Amino acid sequence: MKKKYINLILNTIIENILQVKIINKSSNPLPFYQTEGSAGMDLYANIETPIELDSLERQLISTGIFIELPLGFEAQIRPRSGLAFKHGISIVNSPGTIDADYRGEIKILLVNLSKDKFVIQTGERIAQMVVAKHERVNWQEVQNIEQLSQTDRGSGGYGSTGK
Numbered sequence: 001m002k003k004k005y006i007n008l009i010l011n012t013i014i015e016n017i018l019q020v021k022i023i024n025k026s027s028n029p030l031p032f033y034q035t036e037g038s039a040g041m042d043l044y045a046n047i048e049t050p051i052e053l054d055s056l057e058r059q060l061i062s063t064g065i066f067i068e069l070p071l072g073f074e075a076q077i078r079p080r081s082g083l084a085f086k087h088g089i090s091i092v093n094s095p096g097t098i099d100a101d102y103r104g105e106i107k108i109l110l111v112n113l114s115k116d117k118f119v120i121q122t123g124e125r126i127a128q129m130v131v132a133k134h135e136r137v138n139w140q141e142v143q144n145i146e147q148l149s150q151t152d153r154g155s156g157g158y159g160s161t162g163k
């Protein structure tokens, strides 16, 4: 077995890392953390033939991955900076949200923001997925704006603090 996978297994045991169910219907490897400190795992395109993205075109790309996150967790689908920098490839709905109760295939809504056509090959790493905890809230409705606590910022935004 590769050292990388042995380390992954050891980390799981030692650090009690969250276990997340996954189905991989592609022939790509399971997503994994590329370095010890990576926040995201790269996701691979799982497509039968190469997909051409014209300038400013967007397309939903399959990954072949299905997951079950525990309640209280989400997965964020974010662009890869290398693809963005070199080819202008981003994600329309970035960061995409994978809900804990979603059981469908994870898909990635890529957009080509460059002037040139970009071709996506199967097995290409097209995005990264960050699993994160999130809160859920109940509303405590009040009637007047004065019932929200006062702050120095108040309603200032959009550059109110200067450059």
Ligand SMILES: O=c1ccn([C@H]2C[C@H](O)[C@@H](COP(=O)(O)OP(=O)(O)OP(=O)(O)O)O2)c(=O)[nH]1
Binding pocket: 077, 093, 096, 097, 098, 099, 100, 102, 105, 106, 107, 108, 109
């Ligand atoms: O980049 C993404 C974003 C979402 N999804 C899946 C998982 C998510 O749980 C579901 C719904 O996403 P979202 O809530 O962002 O979309 P919506 O337009 O609000 O659709 P819905 O009405 O189904 O919630 O679609 C993806 O596979 N990829």
Ligand SMILES: [Mg+2]
Binding pocket: none
């Ligand atoms: Mg929704």
